[in-house]
Amino acid sequence: MFDYDLFVIGGGSGGVRAARIASAEGGAKVALAEESRMGGTCVIRGCVPKKLMVFASEMPEAVADARAYGWDATVGAFDWGRFRGSLDRELDRLEAAYRNTLKSAGVVIYDARAVVVDPHRVRLADGQEFSVKHILIATGGRPFVPDVPGAELAVTSNEMFHLEALPKRALVVGGGYIASEFACILHGLGVQVTMMYRGAAILRGFDDEARATVVAAMTKRGIAVQCGVDVARLEQAAGGIAVQGTDGSAQEFDLVMYATGRKPNSGGLGLEALGVGIGARGQILVDEWSQTAVPSIYAVGDVTDRINLTPVAIREGHAFADTVFRGVPTKADHELVASAVFTQPELGSVGLSEEAAKGNGPIEIFSASFRPMRSLFAGRTEDRVLMKLVVDQASQKVLGCHIVGPGAGEMIQLAAIAVKMGATKADFDRTVAVHPTVSEELVTMRKPSRVV
Known part of the structure; x- marks a missing residue:
């Protein structure tokens, strides 16, 4: 007899969906442990707050357009503190909604870190242990910062929503979608923005013609996009952060943000000792049913490093619950994901x-x-x-x-x-x-x- 039919480690979108479906529709006894805030990367420090910042950054252009359309419209200074307060309240509301959804579905929530002891046992940080029939790892990913001198002076996307004040000059290091989005956000909020990317062109993996169109627009708007160069060193200077490039350049900024990729959060969970396969990037290796090499342990979402998008994690979590607890064998479809x-x-x-x-x-x-x-x-x-x-x-x-x-x-x-x-x-x-x-x-x- 197990304490729980399912124990989910990670309260992001994929873990929450799996827990809710397994409990409310599959009739399982379910618990979920989350060491940080409920909602995971997307809700708390990713897609949602980022999109709200996108909206904020678009307002000056909208006001300028309004004048062209005959409106007597003006835009004043941007009040970062006011916006941040509203953002914090919205994230609190969303986190509460996630918690209420789980509670309404009958899921037991533990606000603690959990690790896997053996294929049918988990332990919380306070020492509590539970016997479980199935374990689902849904711990997501984290920003990756290369090991360069002075890296501690930089921030990542996690910290961007909690800045005390907006910088006047910002360097965004990286060329993926997170780097590109934050470069546009900061520029729209009145920050002088430079992007530095070691590759030949940003937004690698997207259609060349499409990404060239985006880059041309970003450049015309005043964002300095520097490709073929990387950061060699960061140093604290009297006027900000001194950045030395691999091309020998020297520039100074008030803020340096790294958006150089993300890595799966699989470390320290006790998985490798049990025979769960871990890939070169730290991803948990799973089959098409999201099952690991240990039959009772599954994993979904960014920690598996398949397609790292919130809707995909939700589909994977739902498919897992359908398969294991609802008797409806379902594979998450990873083809033609927009x-x-x-x-x-x-x-x-x-x-x-x-x-x-x-x-x-x-x-x-x-x-x-x-x-x-x-x-x-x-x-x-x-x-x-x-x-x-x-x-x-x-x-x-x-x-x-x-x-x-x-x-x-x-x-x-x-x-x-x-x-x-x-x-x-x-x-x-x-x-x-x-x-x-x-x-x-x-x-x-x-x-x-x-x-x-």
């Missing part, structure tokens, strides 16, 4: 990029780049929207869709449904456009811009 980068402008993507699709036979590229009506009228003539479809020439199946522009995240969610269903270019063509919208270009591009 994503969005909340830069300014936004980038939305689903399916194959042009570069990735080239190796699968001849493809047709349908691409339209144009100035959007709203910002053009407001005098922002440099703004561009990109609509792009990657199409298999033989079957005419749409292999990928890439959008850059206002609302790209919202649009790609809808386009992803069609791509996921296997839509062909003819399906897009016979769909009547909604006019005037930027998204109508997705169904009005008749001739390929190139065949590769």
